[in-house]
Amino acid sequence: MLSKITNRISTVIKNDIYITRLIALMLIWLVFMGFFRFEKFYTVINFQTMAAQFPEFGLMAFGIMLCMILGGIDLSVVGVANFAAIVGAITLKKIVGVDGEMLGIAIPIVFIVGIIIGAMAGAVNGFLISIINIPPILATLGTFELFTGIAIVLTKGKAISGIPFGFSEAITGRLFGLIPIQLLIFLAMALVITFLVTKTTYGKKLYLTGTNITAAKFSGVKTTKIIIKTYMISGISASLGGLIMLANYNSARAGYGTVYTLQCVLIVVLGGINPSGGKGKISGVILAIFVLQMLASGLNKIPEISSFYIPLIWGGVLVAVMVMNYFTENKKIKL
Amino acid sequence: MKKLIAMMVIMMMVVSLAACGAEEETKTETKTEAKTETVDESEWEIVIVPKDATNPWFVRMNEGVEEYKKVSGLNIYQKGTPEIDATLQSQLIADLIASGVDAICVVPVDPASLEPVLKQAREAGIIVIAHEGASLENIDYDIEAFSNDAYGAFIMDNLAAAMGEEGVYTTMVGHVTNASHNEWADGGVAHQKANYPNMTLLEAEPRVESEDNGDVAYQTAKELLKKYSELKGIMGTSSYDSPGVARAIEELGLTGKVATAGTGLPAANAEILKSGAVNALTLWDPALAGQAMAAMAVKMLRGEEITDNCDLNVEGYRNLTFKPGSDKVFEGQGWIVINKENVDSFGF
Numbered sequence: 001m002l003s004k005i006t007n008r009i010s011t012v013i014k015n016d017i018y019i020t021r022l023i024a025l026m027l028i029w030l031v032f033m034g035f036f037r038f039e040k041f042y043t044v045i046n047f048q049t050m051a052a053q054f055p056e057f058g059l060m061a062f063g064i065m066l067c068m069i070l071g072g073i074d075l076s077v078v079g080v081a082n083f084a085a086i087v088g089a090i091t092l093k094k095i096v097g098v099d100g101e102m103l104g105i106a107i108p109i110v111f112i113v114g115i116i117i118g119a120m121a122g123a124v125n126g127f128l129i130s131i132i133n134i135p136p137i138l139a140t141l142g143t144f145e146l147f148t149g150i151a152i153v154l155t156k157g158k159a160i161s162g163i164p165f166g167f168s169e170a171i172t173g174r175l176f177g178l179i180p181i182q183l184l185i186f187l188a189m190a191l192v193i194t195f196l197v198t199k200t201t202y203g204k205k206l207y208l209t210g211t212n213i214t215a216a217k218f219s220g221v222k223t224t225k226i227i228i229k230t231y232m233i234s235g236i237s238a239s240l241g242g243l244i245m246l247a248n249y250n251s252a253r254a255g256y257g258t259v260y261t262l263q264c265v266l267i268v269v270l271g272g273i274n275p276s277g278g279k280g281k282i283s284g285v286i287l288a289i290f291v292l293q294m295l296a297s298g299l300n301k302i303p304e305i306s307s308f309y310i311p312l313i314w315g316g317v318l319v320a321v322m323v324m325n326y327f328t329e330n331k332k333i334k335l
Numbered sequence: 336m337k338k339l340i341a342m343m344v345i346m347m348m349v350v351s352l353a354a355c356g357a358e359e360e361t362k363t364e365t366k367t368e369a370k371t372e373t374v375d376e377s378e379w380e381i382v383i384v385p386k387d388a389t390n391p392w393f394v395r396m397n398e399g400v401e402e403y404k405k406v407s408g409l410n411i412y413q414k415g416t417p418e419i420d421a422t423l424q425s426q427l428i429a430d431l432i433a434s435g436v437d438a439i440c441v442v443p444v445d446p447a448s449l450e451p452v453l454k455q456a457r458e459a460g461i462i463v464i465a466h467e468g469a470s471l472e473n474i475d476y477d478i479e480a481f482s483n484d485a486y487g488a489f490i491m492d493n494l495a496a497a498m499g500e501e502g503v504y505t506t507m508v509g510h511v512t513n514a515s516h517n518e519w520a521d522g523g524v525a526h527q528k529a530n531y532p533n534m535t536l537l538e539a540e541p542r543v544e545s546e547d548n549g550d551v552a553y554q555t556a557k558e559l560l561k562k563y564s565e566l567k568g569i570m571g572t573s574s575y576d577s578p579g580v581a582r583a584i585e586e587l588g589l590t591g592k593v594a595t596a597g598t599g600l601p602a603a604n605a606e607i608l609k610s611g612a613v614n615a616l617t618l619w620d621p622a623l624a625g626q627a628m629a630a631m632a633v634k635m636l637r638g639e640e641i642t643d644n645c646d647l648n649v650e651g652y653r654n655l656t657f658k659p660g661s662d663k664v665f666e667g668q669g670w671i672v673i674n675k676e677n678v679d680s681f682g683f
């Protein structure tokens with residue numbers, strides 16, 4: 001039994017150097033925290049807090065991941081998330097009374113509205129990229145400004161606050177007092193994306209298009225459809241992230257989460273998704289999300305490390321991983 | 336692969352459960368100890384959370400906090416996010432709650448976004464003190480350096496003097512959601528209406544945002560001055576507003592024709608004060624504000640009663656009075672004026 005497990009682990013290590021690297025990074029950090037901040041880090045509340053924090057940007061990272069497998073990128077995720085959160089907030093304020101009546105109906109409606117907005121925003125991205133042929137970086141950077149702009153107009157630049165607390169309470173609550181609801185939303189989306197990517201023809205076509213779009217076209221793949229679909233899923237994922245942000249901060253504003261764009265790109269690259277497309281697994285991205293959250297929360301627990309160093313650490317990790325990936329890729333070529 | 340992840344998740348859960356058990360044990364132990372001995376003050380952990388860590392305003396606050404730490408010998412420190420961002424600040428506070436600190440003193444980036452996390456903090460029995468967050472509900476107390484109306488009126492006096500008490504002006508705030516900035520601006524406008532009849536507020540854009548950013552303040556001022564040729568004054572509130580506006584005034588060659596007054600740090604603004612682009616800046620010392628928050632937290636941890644006319648033993652905060660109509664918001668007398676003559680005497 002034990003040898004079976006070790007066998008399996010060793011094949012995994014051989015098969016996927018990116019994931020091995022992430023696990024090693026995570027273990028090093030866990031040991032480090034164990035030595036220096038054991039009583040602060042290894043607590044249930046700390047793991048619950050972390051599990052409630054990463055879903056909002058983790059969902060955005062999923063979107064970027066799918067687009068990157070396709071050989072593109074979605075830099076508009078934060079814009080989509082804020083747009084969805086703001087429309088969600090307006091909807092909530094319209095439906096729910098001061099005493100919280102209608103809340104049971106309002107929550108599903110807010111999610112439906114948010115998902116529709118995400119899908120529409122994603123469709124705009126997909127249309128610009130596949131039909132108008134704008135490079136993904138430019139297209140999504142443009143739509144990021146567009147969605148943020150619409151959000152600013154909707155809110156007149158202010159934060160929407162005074163939202164009935166019921167929504168926030170429902171989403172930031174814990175199932176059985178233990179598992180944060182945000183985590184469940186994240187896991188549900190992770191399952192859906194895993195299913196789509198590994199079990200459906202859509203997944204096969206996604207990787208094929210990402211590897212070589214010309215070959216995919218000649219093999220009869222409707223690449224336009226695949227591109228639009230992928231950006232729509234990215235938009236939906238981002239909008240769910242936005243609704244979680246709405247719950248976490250009980251307010252919505254066009255400028256929330258501006259740091260997430262870069263952070264999500266960092267996660268996706270760290271997770272072993274090849275920026276030129278066609279390669280990478282969702283499990284790597286999930287691991288990268290865990291690693292980044294543990295790093296962030298851990299650093300927040302060490303007052304001796306000044307906040308001045310945090311961007312330096314992020315940048316260092318990103319560059320180090322890309323350099324390591326470069327050497328792994330080159331080794332493969334030599335062999 | 337999936338199995339490996341599943342295994343890791345299970346491992347994490349087991350570890351965290353084990354840790355939880357251990358933690359509960361130690362907690363009960365310390366509780367019984369506390370009953371027999373006096374409270375060990377060195378065990379306290381008081382954290383000051385500024386809007387961010389690199390802004391000179393909060394670097395100065397950190398100096399004050401470090402000094403207070405030395406004098407009191409308690410475990411008090413400042414921990415900020417690397418950049419101003421409401422989401423990052425909220426997550427930092429969530430992490431602090433998880434690590435079980437005793438008091439959190441916060442200068443909110445966007446008060447509305449902090450309500451849920453501050454509510455959790457208070458439910459966890461953590462003392463929450465705010466500064467520049469008069470609109471917050473889930474706090475124990477908020478300490479303002481002074482009455483916002485009076486400070487706004489004070490800035491207005493400075494602006495009126497610079498404008499010769501006549502002409503069109505507008506107001507600039509960090510964010511329109513920032514409670515303090517807006518109350519200063521409101522107080523300034525009310526003061527103008529009562530005392531300076533020849534001045535008028537620009538009706539098309541009575542309040543603009545600088546997003547707590549000097550470049551945005553500069554851009555916004557430049558746009559305003561080009562769009563409205565009748566504009567003769569801009570009342571700033573955040574520490575970036577007036578310096579940014581002054582840059583725009585100088586660059587457009589309007590020194591002496593357009594005036595600005597507002598908050599600003601001395602050292603960073605020595606040049607514009609001396610060149611005459613700005614007549615006088617007003618300020619409270621962030622170092623003292625940081626100390627006042629820490630002092631309030633210590634007072635509450637010691638179980639002392641907090642009443643009106645409260646004395647924190649910090650300069651400018653020796654006679655804190657409740658803001659009229661509130662039993663949470665305290666106001667001190669902590670303002671100072673900086674002009675050409677005294678700008679070099681502050682040392683920050």
